[in-house]
Amino acid sequence: MNLAADIKARAEALGFLACGITDPGPPPHADRLDAWLARGYAGTMRYLHRQARRRKDPRLSVPESLAVVVLLENYYSPDDAGAPELPRIARYARGEDYHHVTMRRLQTLATFLLEHGAGVARPYVDAGPIPERELARRAGLGWIGKNTMLIRPGVGSYFFIGSIFTDLPLEPDTPFTADHCGTCTRCLDACPTGAFVEPHVLDATRCISYLTIEQRGPIPEPLVDRMEGFAFGCDICNDVCPWNQRFAQPTTVAELRPRHSLAGVDEGFFDSMEEDEFRQRYGGTAFERPGLAGMRRNVRAAFASVHRYERES
Numbered sequence: 001m002n003l004a005a006d007i008k009a010r011a012e013a014l015g016f017l018a019c020g021i022t023d024p025g026p027p028p029h030a031d032r033l034d035a036w037l038a039r040g041y042a043g044t045m046r047y048l049h050r051q052a053r054r055r056k057d058p059r060l061s062v063p064e065s066l067a068v069v070v071l072l073e074n075y076y077s078p079d080d081a082g083a084p085e086l087p088r089i090a091r092y093a094r095g096e097d098y099h100h101v102t103m104r105r106l107q108t109l110a111t112f113l114l115e116h117g118a119g120v121a122r123p124y125v126d127a128g129p130i131p132e133r134e135l136a137r138r139a140g141l142g143w144i145g146k147n148t149m150l151i152r153p154g155v156g157s158y159f160f161i162g163s164i165f166t167d168l169p170l171e172p173d174t175p176f177t178a179d180h181c182g183t184c185t186r187c188l189d190a191c192p193t194g195a196f197v198e199p200h201v202l203d204a205t206r207c208i209s210y211l212t213i214e215q216r217g218p219i220p221e222p223l224v225d226r227m228e229g230f231a232f233g234c235d236i237c238n239d240v241c242p243w244n245q246r247f248a249q250p251t252t253v254a255e256l257r258p259r260h261s262l263a264g265v266d267e268g269f270f271d272s273m274e275e276d277e278f279r280q281r282y283g284g285t286a287f288e289r290p291g292l293a294g295m296r297r298n299v300r301a302a303f304a305s306v307h308r309y310e311r312e313s
């Protein structure tokens with residue numbers, strides 16, 4: 001076996017869904033990032049503007065790199081009793097924070113690379129200036145759907161994307177060039193806030209995920225009404241995708257399985273909570289990003305949106 005095949009076998013043994021290899025050169029769709037930023041779709045995510053140059057040329061992040069090993073990490077968990085518990089938490093955020101879990105697992109694979117001759121093996125997941133979907137597509141792992149997700153045939157899109165930049169001269173995989181969305185528009189039609197400006201273009205400032213996780217301050221009133229009970233993140237454009245409905249399988253990564261829920265809480269649940277208790281209950285989970293103030297706002301907004309649906313049904 002060659003080294004690339006050994007790395008893929010190790011990734012599979014570690015429980016990653018899939019592993020592909022690409023080069024660290026500029027992605028072909030980098031101009032789309034400039035257009036997206038210029039139209040203001042990043043809202044208050046200023047870091048995306050600051051990182052734009054490096055996102056458009058991943059070699060700037062790790063100049064010694066000759067190859068990028070891209071990994072997919074399954075986070076899917078089905079809803080208990082087949083229906084979501086209210087207020088809703090996006091599936092990816094029901095276990096331990098993936099920034100810790102998946103990073104630890106990437107580090108294990110990076111160690112394997114270092115033991116096999118690499119001088120550099122630097123892992124990233126989500127937090128770095130890395131165009132992760134682009135690299136995954138170029139590593140042959142799937143196509144970019146109309147909902148902007150990386151989708152893998154036979155798998156769907158409920159996974160995180162991690163990458164390891166290395167100075168090993170690994171043979172790249174063939175980029176994924178097919179598009180399996182066809183005439184389907186389910187995700188575009190289902191988004192409750194109308195966040196898709198056109199296929200493949202998301203105005204993040206209208207996305208429930210942005211409003212509940214990234215944005216500080218109040219959620220604009222007309223959008224509160226449309227949150228469909230979500231208090232953290234949103235799964236709708238993934239849930240309606242036929243590729244997920246057909247192929248999603250529960251994650252085998254124990255730390256990513258559900259360990260907390262908001263089922264049964266009232267709208268003032270976080271109002272009476274102190275910072276210490278919040279840290280104790282939700283330390284190490286994705287709730288740390290919006291923090292206690294953000295979760296107070298989110299749960300109130302989630303209840304307001306549920307009331308609307310109760311009124312209308």
Ligand code: B12
Nearest residue numbers: 029032033036090126132148149150160161209210233234
């Ligand atoms: C900012 C961000 C967000 C923002 C904006 C999302 C967006 N669509 O841009 C918000 C907060 C809304 C968000 C939400 C979510 N996110 Co997010 N997010 C990111 C982050 C940090 C940057 C994405 C970015 O650069 N956006 C700017 C746009 C312009 O870039 P892009 O969509 O990636 O598009 C590029 C390519 O796709 C390509 N391209 C664009 N259109 C087309 C069309 C064709 C035909 C082709 C070939 C290429 C192409 O060009 C673009 C420029 O390079 C990435 C991590 C990372 N480091 O990349 C995670 C990431 C994209 N998010 C992720 C996840 C899981 C989510 C959520 C599902 C979480 C949730 N349940 O709430 C939602 C999904 C919402 C959605 N439909 O995108 C995963 C996606 C995994 C996957 N299977 O694709 C990532 C990769 C994090 C990770 N490491 O796993 N996210």
Ligand code: SF4
Nearest residue numbers: 191207208234236237
């Ligand atoms: S995550 Fe929800 S709000 Fe955001 S684009 Fe998808 S369906 Fe719309």
Ligand code: SF4
Nearest residue numbers: 145146181184187241
């Ligand atoms: S719902 Fe349909 S259009 Fe949207 S990403 Fe999935 S297959 Fe593509």
